[in-house]
Amino acid sequence: PISGRLGAVNVAVGDLVTVSNGNSSTATPLVTITQMDPLQVNFNLPERDLALLHKALANPQQNAVTLTQNGDPRPIGKGTLDFVDSSVDTASGTIATRASIPNADLSLWPGQYVNVVLDAGIMPQMTSVPTVAVQPSQKGPFVYVVKPDNTVQMRPVQVALTEGENSAISQGLKSGEKVVTEGQTRLKDGAAVHEGKEAAPKVAQATNAGGAAQ
Structure with a gap:
């Protein structure tokens, strides 16, 4: 029953x-x-957020999931992430995800469409680089790191989060290392670069990243 x-x-x-x-x-x-209380909310997130999902599911936080509707920022419900699918949908590049939302006051209705915000908490020990520095390859994303002798090293990295013009790197890069942000197609492992020259590939410095991720 x-x-x-x-x-x-x-x-x-x-x-x-x-x-x-x-x-x-x-x-x-x-x-x-x-069933009206609790309700289950199903939503999909892009596969680039997989590291955040793993973190959120490993340490479920009360009210980590917030529901809004019709562009109104005021929450209409809060709940807990309770399921992440075991595989990525190859057609859409997304992961099926579910949250459990208390609904004792019956303010939410089954079948209702809502906007979902997932707060994955603090992700320490991240390194931030310009998103344009991250390049794709068959073996995964990589960056060109500028070594002290002004030659580049092709370095595999793990991207934890991409937000606009910046990406958070969880593995493969340390704060303070310089990465190439332009002209990567003209480079190969061991190639020489000259920072600040108009014709040379541009470089940027990696910095510490941290804070709440949504």
Whole structure:
């Protein structure tokens, strides 16, 4: 037995109904009961946020999920992340995710569309670089790191989060290292660069990154 709200009654007095004999597909449904509290909210997030999802699921925080609607920033519900799918949808590049939302006051309704914000908390020990410095390859993302002798090293990195013009690197780069931000297609491992020259690939310095990620 479950508790919930009754929907439309599917039969009337005198209707012929079929009773289930171990096969529910042959039974006549009399009424639908919909669970109202808690509600489950299903949403998808891009695969680039997988590291954040792992962190949020490993240490579930109360009210880490906030619901809003119709552009109004005021929350209409808060809950906890309770499920992340085991694989990425290759067609959309997203991960199916679910949150459990308390709904004792019945302010939310099943089937309702809402906006979801997931607060993954603080991610320490991140290094921030310009997003344009991160290059794709068959083996994963990488950056060109400028060594003290002004030659470059092709360095694999793990991107934890991309937000606009900056990316947070969780592995492969240390704060203070210089990375190439322009002209990477003209480079290869060991190539020489000259910072500040108009014709040479541009470089930028990696910095510490931290703070709440959403």
